[in-house]
Amino acid sequence: MVHANAPLSPAGRLRLARCVVDDGWAPARAAERFNVSLTTARRWAGRYRAEGVAGMVDRSSRPTSCPYRTPRRQERRVVGLRVSRRWGPARIAYRLGMHPSTVHKILTRYRCLRLSWTDPATGAPVRAQRRKVRRYEHAAAGDLVHVDIKKLGRIPDGGGHKVAGRQAGKKNRKGIRHGYWYIHNAVDDHSRLAYSELLPDERKETAAGFWARANAYFAAAGITVARVLTDNGACYRSHAFAAALGEDIKHKRTRPYRPQTNGKVERFNRTMLEEWAYARPYTSETERVAAFPTFLHHYNHHRGHTALKGAPPADRVPNLRGQNT
Known part of the structure; x- marks a missing residue:
């Protein structure tokens, strides 16, 4: 912090300017007296003539134009994607053809909170606890394939509460068991190529059949699977799933209560x-x-992945069927 009586503080500038303007000193004499350049002496004398004492304070170094x-319209598109889709700077940049650092500066300028500091459902600020993240990626496609099951409730006819409202959504569900989908997923660690099916259960026969079809899908894309990583679910501990893997594929399991190991x-x-x-709201299942x-095709062929620097999984799998469609 500059001292109030420093030589070229606002008070020092005022003394220099008054010597030139009020006392009639030559700018060269004032510059020598205050140990500054002639240009500096003339600058502060000119500001004093034009603005008086108010002109002695520091001005912003920001340029008047850049x-x-x-463009402002592009900035609004950046903020719109952040608010509507909750995307990070890299994802937004790849979508709009910009550099991630530029998007980050725009979000900072508009005071957008980090996604980790907001609630996913409401967008309200929350207190986030920082944790150390360990990331890894295998060198080639097929070195490791992550397999998991996601349970998803089915939508009643007429739509759930997002379409019909809270009360009507409850009425549509009343007395009817709509059941669940068990979405079986397989994701390649290197390319992030995904194969997924909506199946009615998570039994061992279902999981084994899913892996047989997933393995055939990866093989058709030119990927030879060497390892499969799953959690410790009962269907993955079964003889049926082991038989589906065969002798050439090694089965690895995550540690208990460590879903981040299967992070892909x-x-x-x-x-x-x-x-x-x-x-979006759906009117029926x-x-x-x-x-x-459509989503799965977009994910594999067109959706930019931040870990792949904006490229889709298809860019790392040259033999993927339908890549150029």
């Missing part, structure tokens, strides 16, 4: 809920199920 600043498929589950299951193949 021809390379992001856990992140896919979250993306699936945000961008398909709860992306049939409508939502019909939208699932």
